[in-house]
Amino acid sequence: MDTNQSLGCRELIVSLEDRSYPIWIGSGLLPRLSALLLERGISNGSPLLLVSDEQVAKHHLATVQQALQEGGYNTVVHIVPSGESSKSLTHYEACMTTAIEAGLDRKSTVLALGGGVVGDLAGFVAATYMRGVKFIQLPTTILAHDSSVGGKVAVNHALAKNMIGAFHQPEAVIFDLETLHTLPIREVRAGLAEMIKHGLIWDEAFSDWCLEHADDLVALDQAKLAYGIYMGCNVKAQVVSKDEREQNLRAILNLGHTIGHALEAVGQYGELLHGEAISIGMVGSAELAVLLGEDSQLVTYTRRILEAFGLPTSIPSHYDTDAILSAMMHDKKFSGGRTTFVIPTAVGQVDIRHDISIELVRSVVDKLKGESA
Amino acid sequence: MDTNQSLGCRELIVSLEDRSYPIWIGSGLLPRLSALLLERGISNGSPLLLVSDEQVAKHHLATVQQALQEGGYNTVVHIVPSGESSKSLTHYEACMTTAIEAGLDRKSTVLALGGGVVGDLAGFVAATYMRGVKFIQLPTTILAHDSSVGGKVAVNHALAKNMIGAFHQPEAVIFDLETLHTLPIREVRAGLAEMIKHGLIWDEAFSDWCLEHADDLVALDQAKLAYGIYMGCNVKAQVVSKDEREQNLRAILNLGHTIGHALEAVGQYGELLHGEAISIGMVGSAELAVLLGEDSQLVTYTRRILEAFGLPTSIPSHYDTDAILSAMMHDKKFSGGRTTFVIPTAVGQVDIRHDISIELVRSVVDKLKGESA
Numbered sequence: 056m057d058t059n060q061s062l063g064c065r066e067l068i069v070s071l072e073d074r075s076y077p078i079w080i081g082s083g084l085l086p087r088l089s090a091l092l093l094e095r096g097i098s099n100g101s102p103l104l105l106v107s108d109e110q111v112a113k114h115h116l117a118t119v120q121q122a123l124q125e126g127g128y129n130t131v132v133h134i135v136p137s138g139e140s141s142k143s144l145t146h147y148e149a150c151m152t153t154a155i156e157a158g159l160d161r162k163s164t165v166l167a168l169g170g171g172v173v174g175d176l177a178g179f180v181a182a183t184y185m186r187g188v189k190f191i192q193l194p195t196t197i198l199a200h201d202s203s204v205g206g207k208v209a210v211n212h213a214l215a216k217n218m219i220g221a222f223h224q225p226e227a228v229i230f231d232l233e234t235l236h237t238l239p240i241r242e243v244r245a246g247l248a249e250m251i252k253h254g255l256i257w258d259e260a261f262s263d264w265c266l267e268h269a270d271d272l273v274a275l276d277q278a279k280l281a282y283g284i285y286m287g288c289n290v291k292a293q294v295v296s297k298d299e300r301e302q303n304l305r306a307i308l309n310l311g312h313t314i315g316h317a318l319e320a321v322g323q324y325g326e327l328l329h330g331e332a333i334s335i336g337m338v339g340s341a342e343l344a345v346l347l348g349e350d351s352q353l354v355t356y357t358r359r360i361l362e363a364f365g366l367p368t369s370i371p372s373h374y375d376t377d378a379i380l381s382a383m384m385h386d387k388k389f390s391g392g393r394t395t396f397v398i399p400t401a402v403g404q405v406d407i408r409h410d411i412s413i414e415l416v417r418s419v420v421d422k423l424k425g426e427s428a
Numbered sequence: 429m430d431t432n433q434s435l436g437c438r439e440l441i442v443s444l445e446d447r448s449y450p451i452w453i454g455s456g457l458l459p460r461l462s463a464l465l466l467e468r469g470i471s472n473g474s475p476l477l478l479v480s481d482e483q484v485a486k487h488h489l490a491t492v493q494q495a496l497q498e499g500g501y502n503t504v505v506h507i508v509p510s511g512e513s514s515k516s517l518t519h520y521e522a523c524m525t526t527a528i529e530a531g532l533d534r535k536s537t538v539l540a541l542g543g544g545v546v547g548d549l550a551g552f553v554a555a556t557y558m559r560g561v562k563f564i565q566l567p568t569t570i571l572a573h574d575s576s577v578g579g580k581v582a583v584n585h586a587l588a589k590n591m592i593g594a595f596h597q598p599e600a601v602i603f604d605l606e607t608l609h610t611l612p613i614r615e616v617r618a619g620l621a622e623m624i625k626h627g628l629i630w631d632e633a634f635s636d637w638c639l640e641h642a643d644d645l646v647a648l649d650q651a652k653l654a655y656g657i658y659m660g661c662n663v664k665a666q667v668v669s670k671d672e673r674e675q676n677l678r679a680i681l682n683l684g685h686t687i688g689h690a691l692e693a694v695g696q697y698g699e700l701l702h703g704e705a706i707s708i709g710m711v712g713s714a715e716l717a718v719l720l721g722e723d724s725q726l727v728t729y730t731r732r733i734l735e736a737f738g739l740p741t742s743i744p745s746h747y748d749t750d751a752i753l754s755a756m757m758h759d760k761k762f763s764g765g766r767t768t769f770v771i772p773t774a775v776g777q778v779d780i781r782h783d784i785s786i787e788l789v790r791s792v793v794d795k796l797k798g799e800s801a
Contacts, residue, residue: 148517148585155587155758183556186580186593187673207559212521214528220559221594300560385528 057285062094065285069204069292071299074224078204078288080281084231085118085193089126095227097164097189099127104154106177107168110137111195114237119168119193130166131157135176139324142172142210144219150180164189164226170196170242171329175220178208182223190225195234197246198330200284201253203228205295205308215385216316216324222300230284235275244365245330247272250283251360252337253290256307259403261286262360269363306407310397311336314420317382321374327367334366335423342419343411344398353399369426376420380413430658435467438658442577442665444672447597451577451661453654457604458491458566462499468600470537470562472500477527479550480541483510484568487610492541492566503539504530508549512697515545515583517592523553537562537599543569543615544702548593551581555596563598568607570619571703573657574626576601578668578681588758589689589697595673603657608648617738618703620645623656624733625710626663629680632776634659635733642736679780683770684709687793690755694747700740707739708796715792716784717771726772742799749793753786
């Protein structure tokens, strides 16, 4: 059963022993936020810190504040600028200042209202404020269906993305689908890239379902979206439950990310959205697979599904190949002189390969650039 | 058995399931560092980050670097200024920059060569670099016998101490007693304050032993020191094993710390050493105990043992009482309008009390100030 009758929404439990938590997916959840927090034992005896960004706050802050006020919660709000640049130690320190000045204590909770950037920043604040307080995710983007599952929280260092962080599981993820209507169409498409990824690494039937319903998903059909997000979260939750601290299996979630992160870095985290970068990266992984002997249908299928969602499949021609490869060297997945790649072996199946030479990657990068000329 | 024959030193295992680790205590351990790292499975395949401070580096860096070089370890060194001001987000970020530039990866290890400040800073770097890498403590102060056990790592926020941190257990604590000979006498005395605390909260016989051997310990008698440090670590390890994340029992380790932290804050973390501040705080806790109905002998005994070590027992008269009480309000132990105090009930026994009114604390602070006039 994936429905919580008493709460009136889809429910998925991420199983992590004493750190297990529910993901609630439905429409109109934010106005009922206080009841949902109470369900998770969040008391109103200690102040809350709500972190959000300017764009999201404009649309949803009033709703959330009113809901919290009705529950008697004493909430301090910290708003950061929209965009990846807020995932910095400077903004992190500012959040800490707000929390201390508001008198947050060890029983306090940090709420993240926003997408992946806000979730990562607020999550790292929660992980490290007084050595760790409770954390609740209120995702407002499709992409956050991915980032809100798994407990990875982080800020960026000027030299590389997500270098400073922790594993900190939330008490709950509360996904109100109505917030998605305020998303720009480019972010809708980019967010769906991680959903597609979850099909490609784990579940051929779900992947085919995504391909078939691409138009409905891009148009934010609520029923289709609820199912797609539920299934995407479900794949991620299964993987994370089996490997919480990324020792092994969890690495398959990085399909498209080795090239993708490098493209984001070269674009100064501003030109390409994360989902767009990993879209290109997933094509790159399929191309690598073919060079390693897999069926060329893998590239055809990968391109077809990404194009159906209007996602990019080639590297902008002004991106310097050496800069891309150099950014890859700084990635966390680079260890002992070689880099790790997730390589598809069939739709819904991948291998983790640690033996990919930088020369092979270079040839794929050049090919993906050539196509955008 | 508390001796590791093959390594030729005292050994204490901190039992924390899959995070258990040894504390090795002996003379001349640093020159044998590579063998000890190998014993703990630290490979030389990934670079190490060694964090130390200017004072400690002057005395011990060459020894450590040579030992690491002999083991084939590729080590990058990051030196911070000596003193509490290095426990800042600014220095934390600088350590991260050094680590990234040196190419540290997920299999790398961070080593802390120094006292509590370096241990806390380097430990927080290890806890959060790429979401957590291995960590080894090489304490060079007596005080670090306390801070190196228990996995608490942190940096300070401008508004309050240790507000930003994590729990991150080391792979090993390697305590070379020969490093203690370079300590200024004031730091020797202050370091012994935590050893005394461990007797006062847990073990009357050990407390009496400390009182009896105060002069030997201050004179750094190696055999007495090895026993005292072993016993102090042992008390802390027992407490931490039972309560890793400070839910309950672990709070007894804070004897003297509620007042002590406030005194450090009012003195801008420069006037009083941590051990001096908690020495005064322990007298304050004994005074509170008597006000709450305990035997006045508790104050007499507490003063006698601290004075035997040449530690301060009264608050400098120029410290403002309101400033001390206000600093206490920002402490992590302040929750829901009251503060938590560890109150002695006998030598070697304490209670955790959550009902201590700020007025009662004020009367004790005034009394401790009056005595220094």
